Amino acid sequence: MNGGQHGAGGAGHGRHHHDRHQDRRRPDREDDRRDSRGRQRSAARSRGERSASRQAPGQRAKRTDPARTAAFDVLREVDESDAYANLVLPPLLADRRIRGRDAGFATELTYGTLRMRGRYDAILADCVDRPLDELDPAVLDVLRLGTHQLLGMRVPSHAAVSETVALARGNVGTGPAQFVNAVLRRVSEAGPQEWLERITAGAADELAALAAVESHPLWIARSLREALAGHGRDPGEIGALLAADNAAPRVTLVARPGLADVSDDDAWHDADLVPGRWAPTALVLDGNDPGTVPAVRDGRAGVQDEGSQLVTLALAGVPLGETAGGRPERWLDLCAGPGGKSALLAALAAQREATLVANEIQPHRARLVERALAAIPDGVVEEVRIGDGRDVGTDEPGAYDRVLVDAPCTGLGALRRRPESRWRRTPADLATLTGLQRELLGSALDAVRPGGVVAYVTCSPVLAETQLVVTDVLRRRDDVERLDTPQAVRSVLRTAPDGTTPDLPLPSGDSARDDVQLWPHVHGTDAMHLTLLRRR
Numbered sequence: 001m002n003g004g005q006h007g008a009g010g011a012g013h014g015r016h017h018h019d020r021h022q023d024r025r026r027p028d029r030e031d032d033r034r035d036s037r038g039r040q041r042s043a044a045r046s047r048g049e050r051s052a053s054r055q056a057p058g059q060r061a062k063r064t065d066p067a068r069t070a071a072f073d074v075l076r077e078v079d080e081s082d083a084y085a086n087l088v089l090p091p092l093l094a095d096r097r098i099r100g101r102d103a104g105f106a107t108e109l110t111y112g113t114l115r116m117r118g119r120y121d122a123i124l125a126d127c128v129d130r131p132l133d134e135l136d137p138a139v140l141d142v143l144r145l146g147t148h149q150l151l152g153m154r155v156p157s158h159a160a161v162s163e164t165v166a167l168a169r170g171n172v173g174t175g176p177a178q179f180v181n182a183v184l185r186r187v188s189e190a191g192p193q194e195w196l197e198r199i200t201a202g203a204a205d206e207l208a209a210l211a212a213v214e215s216h217p218l219w220i221a222r223s224l225r226e227a228l229a230g231h232g233r234d235p236g237e238i239g240a241l242l243a244a245d246n247a248a249p250r251v252t253l254v255a256r257p258g259l260a261d262v263s264d265d266d267a268w269h270d271a272d273l274v275p276g277r278w279a280p281t282a283l284v285l286d287g288n289d290p291g292t293v294p295a296v297r298d299g300r301a302g303v304q305d306e307g308s309q310l311v312t313l314a315l316a317g318v319p320l321g322e323t324a325g326g327r328p329e330r331w332l333d334l335c336a337g338p339g340g341k342s343a344l345l346a347a348l349a350a351q352r353e354a355t356l357v358a359n360e361i362q363p364h365r366a367r368l369v370e371r372a373l374a375a376i377p378d379g380v381v382e383e384v385r386i387g388d389g390r391d392v393g394t395d396e397p398g399a400y401d402r403v404l405v406d407a408p409c410t411g412l413g414a415l416r417r418r419p420e421s422r423w424r425r426t427p428a429d430l431a432t433l434t435g436l437q438r439e440l441l442g443s444a445l446d447a448v449r450p451g452g453v454v455a456y457v458t459c460s461p462v463l464a465e466t467q468l469v470v471t472d473v474l475r476r477r478d479d480v481e482r483l484d485t486p487q488a489v490r491s492v493l494r495t496a497p498d499g500t501t502p503d504l505p506l507p508s509g510d511s512a513r514d515d516v517q518l519w520p521h522v523h524g525t526d527a528m529h530l531t532l533l534r535r536r
């Protein structure tokens with residue numbers, strides 16, 4: 001994604017050539033007006049009508065690069081308004097008509113800076129003579145942006161420094177710009193590898209070094225290492241896990257069964273799709289914007305991580321203790337918003353002549369569930385309900401055959417999706433969430449009839465939100481049995497054309513468990529957790 005004319009030459013080499021080729025065909029593109037140092041030249045200047053050196057210094061100071069300014073503005077909004085970068089950046093680029101390679105550069109600069117903030121702060125702490133939290137937050141953001149250009153995007157040093165100083169001058173003032181200049185010059189004195197060695201050497205211990213290098217808060221690195229061990233894996237995998245959080249995932253689609261057929265050209269148009277690794281419903285999209293895929297637009301398909309698909313398929317497929325006695329099964333999604341799993345459940349329910357109730361506490365998220373269910377045939381969805389899932393067990397005891405509890409959680413298993421989320425979470429969130437998780441699971445168990453099943457799901461592997469919640473809830477009741485969740489997940493894996501199913505790596509032998517924990521560095525999915533339980 002790195003724009004060549006910003007002087008960047010990063011990882012996406014193939015893409016880079018593609019862009020250059022496109023530019024050759026369209027020499028009028030505004031991003032062609034970048035000089036070899038990555039500076040944006042005005043159209044007038046490109047035509048040689050006026051040179052910057054003839055402008056008054058004040059005028060010159062105001063003309064900062066739109067792509068860098070966009071990245072700076074998004075970072076400030078993320079910091080000041082708790083905004084999500086992936087929701088703020090695309091409309092901002094559209095409003096400012098930043099397109100093509102400039103948009104690619106702004107995107108890589110924004111997400112890369114947010115994701116690698118921990119590493120860059122460790123480097124900046126070495127170059128600044130006071131604690132970073134004493135700096136003006138806007139100045140700190142400018143320094144992070146400059147550091148990412150220097151060490152993460154391979155923008156030539158002179159361009160990264162001078163353009164970032166111009167950004168500082170235009171947005172935070174001349175004094176701070178001089179400070180930015182001095183600090184970035186120090187950053188540019190060593191290359192990426194040397195900086196990694198320096199921050200590793202300066203760290204308190206091995207985990208602190210990994211957390212800094214792989215840009216995670218230390219408490220998260222610690223929780224994830226504990227989670228690896230607790231779920232039967234080698235805690236030494238922590239480096240690979242943290243590194244996997246720093247790789248943006250490819251877009252995975254779900255072809256909702258009975259609604260979208262993989263061989264139906266009309267559904268997929270010219271989308272470049274390959275089958276997913278694990279779930280029979282998963283398709284990996286290569287390159288295209290999912291919004292252009294007809295089946296995604298009309299709700300026959302959706303964007304959904306393959307781990308989310310697997311846990312949903314496993315709940316729908318696991319045998320009940322006894323059948324529903326001839327009546328259609330009733331399914332419940334207790335925490336449904338924004339509706340990805342509800343839509344897959346509803347498509348499966350339609351094939352099995354079951355019905356679904358989707359419950360969500362937040363009205364605006366309940367509306368998203370309704371939208372996600374747009375393509376489901378009439379009669380399958382009983383209701384999209386706005387309510388507190390904690391009340392369902394008391395209000396409707398034993399009313400359902402299958403219940404999904406996709407509990408609100410820290411999301412520490414999906415850090416690769418939201419570049420800023422790791423910096424937002426605090427250990428205090430965990431205490432609030434785990435109480436709610438226990439209550440929701442208890443309510444779900446009350447809401448299933450004897451023989452009915454409950455899937456407890458989180459997009460976090462953290463032990464306090466997964467194993468400890470389940471153990472604690474089950475300790476208080478004697479009417480629930482744990483099911484063989486690995487077996488349930490294996491039984492829904494895709495079958496290849498040659499009749500084989502993939503071998504899902506899960507702990508075995510002494511480490512074997514009756515729940516399933518997926519991992520980005522092992523399975524290429526979010527770190528989804530699934531425990532299947534059956535009411536006796």
Ligand SMILES: C[S@@+](CC[C@H](N)C(=O)[O-])C[C@H]1O[C@@H](n2cnc3c(N)ncnc32)[C@H](O)[C@@H]1O
Binds near residue numbers: 334337338339341359
């Ligand atoms: C992890 S998300 C569910 C994601 C959803 N299953 C999907 O696949 O799209 C958890 C949801 O639970 C909702 N929630 C939080 N507290 C709740 C409660 N007490 N009762 C019901 N829903 C709740 C949140 O608003 C959030 O939408």
